Amino acid sequence: MKKATVVFLVSMFLLVSAVAVFAQQFDDIIKIGAAVSLTGKTAYEGQMVKRGYEVWEKWVNEHGGIKADGKTYGVEVLYYDDESDPVRSARLTERLITEDNVNFLAGPYSSSITFATTAIGEKYGVITIASTANARNIYERGYKNVFSVLPPAPLLMAPIAYMMDEVLEPRPKTVAIVVANDLFPLDVATGFNDICTELGFDVVMFEKYPPGSTDLSALLTKVKALDADILAGGGYTADALMILRQCKELDYTPKMFASIVGVFVPGFLKEIGADGNYAVEGEWWVPAMKTEDHIFGTTENYLQACIDMFGDDFIANYQTAAASATVSIIQMAIEKAGTIETEQVRDALKSFDVIELACFSPVEFAENGENIQWEHPVIQIQNEVVKVVYPLSSQESAPLYPAPTWKER
C-alpha cells in the first residue's frame, strides 16, 4: 500500500511538472475543438483525421508555438468521439464551444456530420475549417464561418483535364465519359465534362449507367465505335476493374483511361495486375507530393513527423493530410491576422490567395468558403507502380501517353 502511494505521488509530481514546463514555455494556449468519429461506421476515417490533428499539435508545440497578440501560444486540440453520428457531433460541438471555450473548430470526418456541426459553429460565431467535407450544400447556406480544405467533388478530375491540355503529346481531341449514375461519381464526371469543354476538348459521349452494373460490354462497344482518345469515368474500384477488363475483352484500347475512384486503392493492382497500367486518376493528395510551407517545411518532414508519432508502418492518407492542413491553415490565418480574435482571423482566411502547404495540395477559398484550387495530384499506374504524373512540381514520372494497344503490351 505504501509503495502504491509513493508511485502515485511520484506520478502526480511528474505530471504537474510536465504541465508546468508546458505552461512556462507558452504565454497562453489556443484551444481547438474537434468532435471526430472514433467509433461507429466511420471510425477508421475519423481516427485518420484525428491523427492529422495530433501530428500538427505535437509539431507546433515542439517548434515554438504560434506567435500572435505579442504572445507565444501553445496549441491544444480537444477531442470528443461523435460515434459517427451527426446529432451527437453537433451536441459535442456545442459543448466544445460553450463549456470548453475553444477558439476554433476543426471539422469532423464526412460531409453529413460536418453539415450538422457547422450549423452550431455558425450559431456561436466560431470558425470551422472542414477537413474532409466537400458536399456543396454545406457551403450554400450563406455561412460566414465555414471553410473547406477539400475542393468540391466536381474538381477531382480537373487536373487530369489540365494535364491533357498542357502535357500530353499529341494533344488529345476527343473524350468519352461513361459514369455510374450515383451522386459522387456523377458530380465528378459532370465537373470533368465542363472543364474538358472549357478547354476545347470534344466530349463525344456522356452516358450514365446504373450503379452496381456488372457488365458494360454494350456501352463500351458504343464507345469503341466512337474511338475517343480519352475514356473517362467509372465510379468506384469495381467500376474501374470492370471497364478495363471489358475494354480488353472487346479489344478496345483508349489512349488513356481516366478513372474517378479505384485506381489508387491498393486492391486495384492486386486484382487487375499489369492490365491496370496506363490508367490515371485524380487524387486529393498523395504522400509522393513535393510541396512546402513554413510549418512543416517539406512534405518529407511532414511524413517523417507522422512516422515518428505513429510508427514506421503508418502511411498518411488524404484524410490525415487534409486534417493536418486544416489546423495548419488555422495557424497561418492567426499568424497573418496577428491575433486569435475570430473576426480578424476570418478576414485573414478570406484574404489568402493560394495557400501552399507541405502536408496537402494548395488551397484557395472562394467567397462561400469552398476550396477552388484544382492543383491536386494525378497518378498513373506505370509498370504496376503508382507514379505522380501531374502537377509538374511533384511529378515522379512523365505521363505515358498514348497507351499501347492490348496486343502490344
Next chain:
Amino acid sequence: MSLQMIINAILLGGLYALMGIGFSLQWGISGIINLSYGAMVVLGSYISLIIFDVFKIDPFISMLFSGFLLFLIGAFAYKFIIQPSIKGGIVFTLIITFALRLIVENLILYIWSADYRTIRISYAGRNFQFLNSFVPLTKFITFLIAGILIYFTHLFMMNTKIGKGIQAVSLDKIGALAVGVDDKKMYLINFAVGTALAGITGSLWATVYSFSPHVIDVIIGRVFIIAILGGLGNIWGAAAGGMLLGFVETCGATFLGAHWQEAIGLAMMVLILLFRPHGLMGKKFFGQ
C-alpha cells in the same frame, strides 16, 4: 444492331440463363422463393477464389467442387432450416431465406471483407476474332458450359428416376404420393440441385466479372426477372428468360442508353406478368 452487340447479348444471356434455372426450379417446384439464392451464387465465386489462391486450380474445374459443396449446403439448409418453416406460409419462408442470405453474406464479409475480388486466370481478357467482331474467351467458355449444364439439368429431370419424381410432385403432389414418391425427399433434392447450380454459376461468374457481397443484390434482382420471364419451374423457360434478358439489356444500353439497361428488363417483367402471367414457356400445371 452490330454483330458485336449480338455477340455481347448472347454471351451475357448464356450466363443469365444458367443463373436463372436454379432459382426457377426452387420457386416453381419446391415452392420456395429463395432470397438467399444470390448469396449462394456469390459463395460459389468465393469457393473458387479460395481454391484458386491455395491450389491454383482454374475456376472452370473448381466449379465442380463449388457445385458439390453448395449441393450439400442446399440440402442441409432445406432439411433443417427451410422445411420446418414451410408450415408457417410463404412469408415465413421468405424471412427464413432472407436470414440465410444475411448469414452467408456476413460470413463472406467476415472472411473476405467487402472488397471486390477477381480471379486472375492467365487467359482472362483474351479474345478471338469472329468476322469483324471480338469474342471474349472466358465469356465464350462460360457460355458453352452454361449450355451444357442446362442440357444436363434437362436430362436429369427427364431421364432419371429422381428427376421424374421431382416432376411428378410438381405436376400432381397427391398423385405422386399415391404411387409412392417421397415428396419431401424430392423437394429437398430439387432445392439442393438449384443451390448447386447457384454455386456453379458463381464459379463461372468469377471468371468473367469481379465479385463482392454487393453483387448479391444484382443477382437476386436478375433471377427474379429471368424466372418470371421464362415461367417458374421450367428449365428451358428459364434459359429463354435469361437469353431474353441478355438481349433486352444489351438493346436497351445500345439504343436507349446504358442507364435504361436495368429499367427495361423490369418493364419487360411487368409486361409479361400482365399479358402472360405464366411466363414465356411456363405451363399452368407447373408450380401450381
